[in-house]
Amino acid sequence: xxxxxxxxxxxxxxxxxxxxxxxxxxxxxxxxxxxxxxxxxxxxxxxxxxxxxxxxxxxxxxxxxxxxxxxxxxxxxxxxxxxxxxxxxxxxxxxxxxxxxxxxxxxxxxxxxxxxxxxxxxxxxxxxxxxxxxxxxxxxxxxxxxxxxxxxxx
Numbered sequence: 001x002x003x004x005x006x007x008x009x010x011x012x013x014x015x016x017x018x019x020x021x022x023x024x025x026x027x028x029x030x031x032x033x034x035x036x037x038x039x040x041x042x043x044x045x046x047x048x049x050x051x052x053x054x055x056x057x058x059x060x061x062x063x064x065x066x067x068x069x070x071x072x073x074x075x076x077x078x079x080x081x082x083x084x085x086x087x088x089x090x091x092x093x094x095x096x097x098x099x100x101x102x103x104x105x106x107x108x109x110x111x112x113x114x115x116x117x118x119x120x121x122x123x124x125x126x127x128x129x130x131x132x133x134x135x136x137x138x139x140x141x142x143x144x145x146x147x148x149x150x151x152x153x154x
Contacts, residue, residue: 005067012070052083056126058090060098061137065124068105072122077112079105082125087135091152104139104146111143118142 020043027036050069056062069079090097105122112120119142128135133152139145 006063009066009070049081052086053081055086056083057086057088058094058097060094061087061101064098064102064105068102068109072105072109075109075113075120077109077120077122079122079124082123085126085128085135087126087128087150089133089152090135090150092150097148097150100148101137104148108139108141108144108146112141 020039024036024039027033027039050066053062053065053069056065065079065081069081072079105124108122111117112122122139122141125138125140126135127138135150137148137150139148
């Protein structure tokens with residue numbers, strides 16, 4: 001379901017990575033080492049944040065989050081991730097969770113697109129401890145908050 005979107009995302013991320021390298025190279029050529037270091041720090045922080053999403057055990061959710069992150073950029077919306085749990089052991093089908101997460105994010109991005117909204121940021125937090133039978137995926141922005149609880153029933 002998400003294969004074509006993921007391939008497109010890989011292509012875009014490849015382009016973004018090359019762009020980062022060109023910016024760093026340009027700053028170094030202009031002898032702006034402090035700016036280059038700061039740019040590298042900022043880019044590395046963003047990459048580390050996304051790498052936690054990539055390592056989610058529910059791959060469909062990871063795909064939706066990465067795609068939404070990229071699509072949000074088109075609306076000047078910044079999605080930040082706080083991944084404290086990788087959803088290991090979740091028995092709820094990933095495609096079902098992904099549909100809900102995708103719908104929530106699409107609606108939140110659309111809601112932040114209004115001109116009167118100045119803080120266009122969404123925080124997606126994934127919590128729960130290893131071995132738990134319940135996880136929470138929280139979505140919050142200036143205009144809305146929503147928590148999605150995922151529970152394993154044996």
